[in-house]
Amino acid sequence: MKAFLASLDPTPARIVTALAAMVALCLAGAVPLARFVFARAAMEASMQAEAKLAATVVSQLASQNPELWTFEEARIRGLLTMLAASAEPAWRRVRDRHDALVAEQPAELVPPLLSVSAPIYDSGVVVGRVELGRSQRPLIVDAGLTAIPAAGLGGMAFAVLRLLPLRLLRRATALLRAIGDCSPDPIVVRDVEGRLLFANPAALALIGATPAQGGGRDDLAWPPDPAQAAVARANDRRIIATGQAEVVEEAIVTAALGPRLFRSAKAPLRMDGGAVLGVIAMSSDVTQIKAAEAALQASEQRMRRIFDASPLGIVVLAGADRRIQQANPAFCRMLGDSAADLLGRAMRDLLHPDHAAREDPAGLQELCLVTKAGRTLWLRMSCSVFGETQGDTPLILAVTEDITGQRDLEAALRQAQRLEAVGKLTGGVAHDFNNLLSVITLNAEMLAEDGDAAVARAGSEIGAAAERGADMIRRLLAFARQQKLRAEPVELNTVLLDPAGLLRRTLGEAIRIETSFAPGLWIIRADPSQVQDAVLNLAINARDAMPNGGTLTIATANLTLDAAAAAASDVLPGDYVALSVIDTGDGMAPDVLEHALEPFFTTKPPGAGNGLGLSTIYGFARQSGGTLTICSAPGRGTQVRLLLPRAQETDASAGPKPGLRPVIPGQGHILVVDDDAALRQALVRQIISLGYQASAAGDGPTALALLRSGQRFDLLFTDEVMPGGMSGSELAEAAGALQPGIKVLFTTGFAKPVTEDVSRQILHKPYGRVGLSAAIHAAMAA
Incomplete structure (x- = not known):
């Protein structure tokens, strides 16, 4: 090296002095740093890698309930000990999401300390963190130990080389080699041809050479890896050409450690004249650091993919007003907006004006938002606080789920349950009213036949009032789905022709009637009279909602419901025919719409309606296997849609209607059994007036006593449901055993059949003289 330096400059002492100064400064400052x-x-x-590994393992024992962590303290502490990646002293701690200490592996450490943490997840929610700390004192001591000899030897080299003549250069070179021997990191000097001029032992160990073999060797050609060697030589040539120092990363296959990645600080080596003689490089092995960085980057990419692909909405909130910092695609789809438009907006700006969120965002809550299109959106939001903060306010991770459909189904279920309860109550009340109406009707018909004109007129008026009461009972039973329907195949477009024509004449000129009957409409199975009554009732409601006139539309359409749509409408999947009655009236407020199907609920003034219209239609639809839905809003009119199931039959013709029947007198002894005394007395009078003999009993045991008394009866006329522990069916069976051949006629005030035996003859209450005589005659003739 002495000859090389001497050959390049006539004043080698100055060259050596400059080189010594550079080496001294480099060793004294840059090497330790x-x-x-x-x-x-x-x-x-x-x-960081150890903390993340510990967090992953501890997450198997973690829980969102902090009270459960205490049971796992010993196991968590054992896991922390087993997962220790280094023998160096360190303390390890596990904290829950409230920052309470769960488990700790303590250690006595000398400051300054270096600590890291990693979050613990449970079902995607941060429930705690793992903390790891070690002392940096060994690093400082190691660097200090490196700095002391470097600074001392550098200073000595500078002083010696500054004073010694050129003949002492060989001794100075030996001293520089000694300085290089103190550095654990590779230090090399190469000339412009890539030949090795200087290499410390750490560098020679990497290239598999001894100090005697190091001079003049191209270390980058060993072992022969053309691609890596080309990259390193290109870096050297660029630094020589530009004369600028650089920090580069180079992958080199070393003899001692195999493939490694080095981060090298390279600088041009200059003489006094400014000519670049070569490159000096100080390298550090960063293979493990880069591996850790790659693992961290892969983890971040994996979390980003999870963030973007999650079907649940995920949003990161920051600041006191909870402004959106990040939003995944699922959350953007829920709001119908782009991420760019949502970023920076406060959550309170998205809330529905009628709903407010809790002040504390942590935990689980349900929020009502308004989408970009103006649609109401219900979200179930689970919030957790991040460890990192922005200013003084922590970040919040919110995981959201669209529960709008679920809430709609729950509301529909509550409505159906409420209507079902009212329907059951209505059916029970209707039974008692039927008994009363039967008494009134039978006695009114007897009065109507009185010779006194005034009495007869009073009887007729009482009978008409009773008939109106019976009609109201039928409406109540229709709502309760207990009305007897005469279902038959019906072509709905044909059935609607008469009501549509009638409405044009009765609703007035201020209301325009439009029809939209779908061609090829499917046949339904329903009671045609109930269908017509439903249309008339809905049309009258529409007229009242349009006092200043408007448009009434009657439309039909075929509709097929899949499983999801059928569940939303509370019907079975399949084919349906939709009958819609649409008006352009005032519409209904939400509180009115909620109770619209309840019986006796009306917004009309007293005397203008009894509140049974919509409830009757709803009961008819449910009893027919369909349903009724209402869509309305103030100022937007109302649409009532009636869904009726498609019939299996293709014949839509109806059978002949029975004509009026006369009163049929007869003979025989009839045993009347009914627990209602007033009805029992009225029945006895009517039966006697028809030419029969009649005996009466108030319950089953009394009737059995009469049957055992020796009296012969031709017909047992009994109520089905009676007190006393014996039903009408049980009484009929006992009567047949006591008097074989006795005929039986049942009566009941309940609309639903009390027995599955269709051969039994049943007279439903309320009934009049004509119906009573016909039923008795048919039973006696059976």
């Missing part, structure tokens, strides 16, 4: 920086980065990467 680089040693400490690289060692600290390696320690931090190792600690």
